[in-house]
Amino acid sequence: MDLQIKGKKAIMAGGSAGMGRATAERLAEAGVELVITARRRERLENAAKEISAKYKVNVTPIVADSSKPEDRAKLLESCPDPDILAITIKPPAPNGDFLKVTPEMWRESIDSALIGPIELMRQYIPHMKESGWGRIVNIATFSAKNPMVWRLMSGPARSALINYTASVSREIAKHGVNINNLLPGMFATEGANEIMADYADAFGLEHNTEAVGAHFRANNPIPAGFVGNADDLAPMAAFLCSPLARFIVGQNIVIDGGQHASLF
Ligand SMILES: NC(=O)c1ccc[n+]([C@@H]2O[C@H](COP(=O)([O-])OP(=O)(O)OC[C@H]3O[C@@H](n4cnc5c(N)ncnc54)[C@H](OP(=O)(O)O)[C@@H]3O)[C@@H](O)[C@H]2O)c1
Numbered sequence: 030m031d032l033q034i035k036g037k038k039a040i041m042a043g044g045s046a047g048m049g050r051a052t053a054e055r056l057a058e059a060g061v062e063l064v065i066t067a068r069r070r071e072r073l074e075n076a077a078k079e080i081s082a083k084y085k086v087n088v089t090p091i092v093a094d095s096s097k098p099e100d101r102a103k104l105l106e107s108c109p110d111p112d113i114l115a116i117t118i119k120p121p122a123p124n125g126d127f128l129k130v131t132p133e134m135w136r137e138s139i140d141s142a143l144i145g146p147i148e149l150m151r152q153y154i155p156h157m158k159e160s161g162w163g164r165i166v167n168i169a170t171f172s173a174k175n176p177m178v179w180r181l182m183s184g185p186a187r188s189a190l191i192n193y194t195a196s197v198s199r200e201i202a203k204h205g206v207n208i209n210n211l212l213p214g215m216f217a218t219e220g221a222n223e224i225m226a227d228y229a230d231a232f233g234l235e236h237n238t239e240a241v242g243a244h245f246r247a248n249n250p251i252p253a254g255f256v257g258n259a260d261d262l263a264p265m266a267a268f269l270c271s272p273l274a275r276f277i278v279g280q281n282i283v284i285d286g287g288q289h290a291s292l293f
Pocket of ligand 1: 044045049
């Protein structure tokens with residue numbers, strides 16, 4: 030399928046690993062010029078080189094933490110006029126006992142998982158409106174819809190994010206600017222490995238990959254029978270970034286192998 034985005038400019042905020050990187054690859058494959066960001070320089074620069082070499086498009090790496098105002102300003106200076114903005118972030122680690130979650134932990138979660146994405150969107154929507162076309166995709170989490178007591182540092186802030194985008198997307202759709210969200214379930218990514226280590230700590234398990242995996246699967250069964258990989262999400266992300274998705278506005282698409290049972 031021709032996504033009709035060849036020659037467009039995209040920012041993939043959080044593009045050095047996992048679902049962000051896979052999305053960057055699908056956009057690059059479609060001929061999009063990219064800026065990718067992340068906090069860790071080495072992995073980011075390697076990703077930019079590899080994607081650029083593989084798909085023969087420009088990929089500019091910018092070290093930036095989306096939760097920091099000064100880093101968002103730096104990104105705006107380097108790339109003021111993207112057609113496409115895709116965003117993902119890593120929220121704080123899984124919490125253990127919910128009674129031990131402090132106001133400081135909530136602030137960190139809100140800064141990274143809510144305010145960072147909102148401020149990135151707010152920074153770029155005026156340009157997209159003016160140009161008469163734009164696509165924004167947030168790669169958030171299915172725990173925005175499917176509360177999990179060990180993921181309080183991720184789900185609640187993203188529930189607020191999808192509430193925000195449900196409103197804002199309906200304000201700006203008439204300008205040809207669409208916002209949609211992808212809500213992933215369990216995916217085998219670099220980030221998931223880091224989360225599993227924190228999950229082991231939260232549940233008092235030893236850091237034994239097999240034992241942690243078994244505990245996790247027993248408590249989080251997936252009807253499809255397997256954990257996703259980043260390419261189970263990236264094609265949908267790239268599609269939502271295309272003109273083909275012009276009638277899809279303010280939606281939250283769960284990609285989780287059926288784990289979250291709901292009608293809508
Ligand atoms: N994997 C899962 O099973 C799973 C389950 C449910 C929800 N999710 C959600 O899906 C999204 C993607 O997860 P993933 O597993 O693909 O993550 P990942 O492998 O850790 O990749 C995240 C990417 O975003 C970058 N990043 C993280 N925080 C950032 C920030 N504040 N500013 C800029 N870049 C940032 C990371 O690089 P740096 O670390 O260098 O910044 C990396 O490039 C996350 O929001 C996660 O919460 C994942």
